[in-house]
Amino acid sequence: MKALIAVLPGDGIGPEVVEQGTRLLKTVAERFGHSFELVEAPMGGVAIDRTGAPLPPETLALCQRADAVLLGAVGGPKWDPPAKVRPEQGLLALRKELGLYANLRPVAPFPALHDTSTLKPEVLRGVDLLVVRELTGGIYFGEKRREEDRAFDACVYTVDEVVRVVRAAASLARARRKRLTSVDKANVLETSRLWRSVTERVIREEFPDIELKHMLVDACAMHLIKRPADFDVIVTENMFGDILTDEAAMLSGSIGMLPSASLGANRRGLYEPIHGSAPDIAGRAVANPYGTLLSVAMLLRHSLGLEQEARAVESAVASSLDAGVLTADLVPPGTRPVGTQEAGRAVLDRLGGPAR
Ligand SMILES: NC(=O)C1=CN([C@@H]2O[C@H](COP(=O)(O)OP(=O)(O)OC[C@H]3O[C@@H](n4cnc5c(N)ncnc54)[C@H](O)[C@@H]3O)[C@@H](O)[C@H]2O)C=CC1
Numbered sequence: 001m002k003a004l005i006a007v008l009p010g011d012g013i014g015p016e017v018v019e020q021g022t023r024l025l026k027t028v029a030e031r032f033g034h035s036f037e038l039v040e041a042p043m044g045g046v047a048i049d050r051t052g053a054p055l056p057p058e059t060l061a062l063c064q065r066a067d068a069v070l071l072g073a074v075g076g077p078k079w080d081p082p083a084k085v086r087p088e089q090g091l092l093a094l095r096k097e098l099g100l101y102a103n104l105r106p107v108a109p110f111p112a113l114h115d116t117s118t119l120k121p122e123v124l125r126g127v128d129l130l131v132v133r134e135l136t137g138g139i140y141f142g143e144k145r146r147e148e149d150r151a152f153d154a155c156v157y158t159v160d161e162v163v164r165v166v167r168a169a170a171s172l173a174r175a176r177r178k179r180l181t182s183v184d185k186a187n188v189l190e191t192s193r194l195w196r197s198v199t200e201r202v203i204r205e206e207f208p209d210i211e212l213k214h215m216l217v218d219a220c221a222m223h224l225i226k227r228p229a230d231f232d233v234i235v236t237e238n239m240f241g242d243i244l245t246d247e248a249a250m251l252s253g254s255i256g257m258l259p260s261a262s263l264g265a266n267r268r269g270l271y272e273p274i275h276g277s278a279p280d281i282a283g284r285a286v287a288n289p290y291g292t293l294l295s296v297a298m299l300l301r302h303s304l305g306l307e308q309e310a311r312a313v314e315s316a317v318a319s320s321l322d323a324g325v326l327t328a329d330l331v332p333p334g335t336r337p338v339g340t341q342e343a344g345r346a347v348l349d350r351l352g353g354p355a356r
């Protein structure tokens with residue numbers, strides 16, 4: 001198949017991990033007989049430096065034309081306040097402009113990494129959960145205002161915004177273990193009370209086969225560590241999903257392991273590891289690229305419909321981990337880690353071809 005893929009490396013470790021992602025896409029194309037056109041564009045801090053804007057119009061136009069977008073990460077101390085224009089604004093704008101309201105963040109720790117986690121292997125056994133985070137509403141997108149001695153961030157949700165993300169999460173739950181946990185703070189927040197009542201209605205009317213539970217976000221943060229294997233699909237609003245998935249990443253051993261897919265009404269999606277630009281390790285070629293490589297698998301599956309290729313990538317990652325190809329964030333103390341390039345190479349070396 002032919003596909004146009006926009007590549008936005010971004011800042012910090014973004015370009016380092018995305019380089020491994022583009023190599024993988026080229027190898028998948030070669031091995032499986034596809035034609036992927038990869039076009040790179042500036043986004044985030046590098047785009048501010050080059051053009052003054054974190055999401056230049058040409059970059060947005062490319063993403064709108066593309067079948068899928070692969071992103072590294074944006075941000076860094078160079079653009080922190082008091083700078084007025086921030087790289088993160090570009091990422092929020094891109095998600096909004098592309099209408100990507102459902103952010104899928106799967107957490108299925110690889111058995112090879114059970115010992116790496118700070119949690120006991122018996123707690124990790126059987127963990128296979130999916131967080132569906134609402135991505136274009138809530139407090140990140142509400143009105144913001146700064147006064148001399150006060151600041152405001154409005155949290156707003158409409159019924160339609162809740163309906164569409166709950167439908168997306170319930171459809172995914174239907175193809176899994178049919179259990180949906182809706183996470184909110186309905187004991188305090190009006191937006192959460194709306195979220196809860198809309199979720200109940202959508203599930204009752206459209207997904208009677210799905211078992212729905214509500215959970216308060218603070219309790220969810222605790223249960224994710226105490227009994228993570230009990231979760232199937234979690235659906236939640238933007239900020240809760242952002243925070244809970246950084247926490248859940250530690251079930252996988254490192255934030256560097258977690259991929260994501262941001263989807264909307266059509267097949268075009270944005271794919272990125274869940275981590276940020278990691279300024280503390282940028283430029284040292286030690287970043288974990290597995291979350292980006294697993295994001296490439298999600299891109300192949302969700303935007304290009306290439307299930308066989310997606311599975312080949314996931315198997316190659318699993319087999320690299322089984323072989324002990326571990327970056328610095330994953331190695332046990334006293335063991336020599338591999339660098340970003342070596343981990344990327346290990347996955348390419350293990351990538352299978354088309355089934356004959
Ligand atoms: N999607 C995006 O572009 C995101 C951007 N950010 C931005 O990134 C910048 C740094 O934010 P932080 O809070 O430090 O979060 P971060 O996710 O960049 O880093 C947190 C910690 O995890 C480590 N880490 C992250 N990714 C790693 C990887 N692939 N391999 C090994 N270690 C990894 C870092 O070294 C750091 O110690 C900020 O400007 C923030 O706004 C943060 C989150 C997401």
Ligand SMILES: CC(C)CC(=O)C(=O)O
Pocket residue numbers: 088091092140242274
């Ligand atoms: C700009 C931020 C909302 C990025 C982030 O932390 C995320 O999407 O996980």
Ligand SMILES: [Mg+2]
Pocket residue numbers: 242243246274
């Ligand atoms: Mg985050």
